Amino acid sequence: MFDMTERAQRYRDDLLAFMDEHVYPAEAVYEAQMVESGDPHFQPPIVEELKTEAKKRGLWNLFHPHPQWGPGLTNLEYAPLAEIMGRSAHLAPEATNCAAPDTGNMEVLTLFGTPEHQEQWLRPLLDGEIRSAFAMTEPAVASSDATNIQLRMDRDGDDYVLNGRKWWTSNALHKNCKVLIVMGKTDTSAPTHRQQSMMVVPIDAPGVTVQRGLPVFGYQDREGHAEVLFENVRVPKTALLAGEGDGFMISQARLGPGRIHHCMRAIGMAERALDLMIDRAQSRTTFGEPVANRANIQDWIAESRIEIDMARLLTLKAAHLMDTVGNKAARTEIAAIKVAAPNVALKVVDRAIQVHGGAGVSEDFPLAGMYAHLRTLRLADGPDEVHKRSIAQWELRRRDPNWGKRG
Numbered sequence: 001m002f003d004m005t006e007r008a009q010r011y012r013d014d015l016l017a018f019m020d021e022h023v024y025p026a027e028a029v030y031e032a033q034m035v036e037s038g039d040p041h042f043q044p045p046i047v048e049e050l051k052t053e054a055k056k057r058g059l060w061n062l063f064h065p066h067p068q069w070g071p072g073l074t075n076l077e078y079a080p081l082a083e084i085m086g087r088s089a090h091l092a093p094e095a096t097n098c099a100a101p102d103t104g105n106m107e108v109l110t111l112f113g114t115p116e117h118q119e120q121w122l123r124p125l126l127d128g129e130i131r132s133a134f135a136m137t138e139p140a141v142a143s144s145d146a147t148n149i150q151l152r153m154d155r156d157g158d159d160y161v162l163n164g165r166k167w168w169t170s171n172a173l174h175k176n177c178k179v180l181i182v183m184g185k186t187d188t189s190a191p192t193h194r195q196q197s198m199m200v201v202p203i204d205a206p207g208v209t210v211q212r213g214l215p216v217f218g219y220q221d222r223e224g225h226a227e228v229l230f231e232n233v234r235v236p237k238t239a240l241l242a243g244e245g246d247g248f249m250i251s252q253a254r255l256g257p258g259r260i261h262h263c264m265r266a267i268g269m270a271e272r273a274l275d276l277m278i279d280r281a282q283s284r285t286t287f288g289e290p291v292a293n294r295a296n297i298q299d300w301i302a303e304s305r306i307e308i309d310m311a312r313l314l315t316l317k318a319a320h321l322m323d324t325v326g327n328k329a330a331r332t333e334i335a336a337i338k339v340a341a342p343n344v345a346l347k348v349v350d351r352a353i354q355v356h357g358g359a360g361v362s363e364d365f366p367l368a369g370m371y372a373h374l375r376t377l378r379l380a381d382g383p384d385e386v387h388k389r390s391i392a393q394w395e396l397r398r399r400d401p402n403w404g405k406r407g
């Protein structure tokens with residue numbers, strides 16, 4: 001059912017070669033350069049070298065669905081490529097210009113940006129010269145319900161004036177981050193889902209302060225998850241994406257493809273963790289037997305294979321539906337994979353950590369870092385519970401179309 005097209009197969013072969021010849025060997029160099037810099041947000045030269053090499057090999061912007069800007073792969077064609085990139089999540093997505101949150105932001109600028117936005121921001125993003133961030137979540141309100149957000153975007157003559165506080169703005173501490181896509185409220189008297197708008201805000205606009213990077217389980221991710229203060233930030237009215245009140249509509253358009261990319265990368269991480277688990281179990285002996293001979297370890301290996309393949313099939317089904325009937329009609333499957341893939345990957349990584357013993361939680365192996373990252377995926381882009389709520393509502397209405405609508 002999910003046969004690869006010829007061009008997807010070609011990209012897959014090229015990407016696998018790039019991973020073997022450049023990305024995996026670069027991992028140790030990357031670690032060394034980061035340690036030597038002493039700066040968690042340092043941009044190590046090895047990443048720029050990988051970007052140059054990926055570009056040369058035509059492995060660039062593979063995510064972009066619009067042929068004008070990228071190779072124009074379908075979601076189903078891109079999904080296996082994202083999985084391969086997920087195996088080296090610190091390096092491969094950025095090396096190929098397929099990293100979150102830029103991919104989502106580039107799609108937003110493609111679909112809703114003015115020609116000026118596209119020239120000033122989209123083009124350098126597509127060229128890998130700058131990075132971007134997406135600022136929706138706020139510390140003061142439960143942001144998994146985006147109607148709660150409070151940042152004000154008040155019209156003043158030909159400008160808007162922004163006031164508010166965001167956090168978990170991923171990428172805002174990346175050395176190349178130049179632009180933020182910000183969600184706020186332009187009209188608090190409009191209907192609930194028409195109060196929000198999105199604007200393009202340069203990160204160095206007067207009044208924007210990146211206050212701190214939030215660590216994740218003690219890790220300061222290189223791209224950073226920032227708390228950002230907006231104090232009387234003045235932007236021209238042309239900063240608006242689409243129209244006033246379209247913020248909710250844009251965020252829905254943005255999150256579908258972004259979610260599937262996260263899920264495929266999570267599956268790639270799970271595959272790598274399973275490889276590590278098997279290698280470790282085969283190479284260590286206790287009580288006269290390789291660890292791999294124990295029944296419980298074999299159970300973990302088998303269960304991991306079953307669960308990874310189930311998550312992959314569900315993700316490919318979602319990708320196929322996005323391509324054939326559209327993101328809206330595929331929303332149940334998109335919500336389902338957003339719950340399934342990170343949870344499966346977490347389980348596999350957890351088993352791999354256990355098989356590694358103390359080494360599993362050390363930084364000598366990538367497992368602890370993978371665990372920390374995957375755990376955040378159960379929250380980022382919507383917590384599990386919110387996606388399950390949506391799935392349950394659709395299921396309930398499948399049996400009773402008026403469920404929950406009665407007064």
Ligand SMILES: Cc1cc2nc3c(=O)[nH]c(=O)nc-3n(C[C@H](O)[C@H](O)[C@H](O)COP(=O)(O)OP(=O)(O)OC[C@H]3O[C@@H](n4cnc5c(N)ncnc54)[C@H](O)[C@@H]3O)c2cc1C
Nearest residue numbers: 134135136137142143144168169170376380381382383385
């Ligand atoms: C590493 C990381 C990166 C992130 N990157 C970004 C980013 O780049 N840009 C950005 O804007 N945001 C980002 N986020 C924020 C993320 O999207 C939010 O944390 C998430 O949407 C949840 O919002 P909240 O933290 O306000 O939790 P809240 O809305 O306060 O929810 C807290 C908890 O309440 C429960 N809950 C909520 N609703 C329901 C319900 N209907 N039923 C049952 N339980 C429910 C859930 O368990 C949920 O986890 C990131 C978060 C992390 C951890």
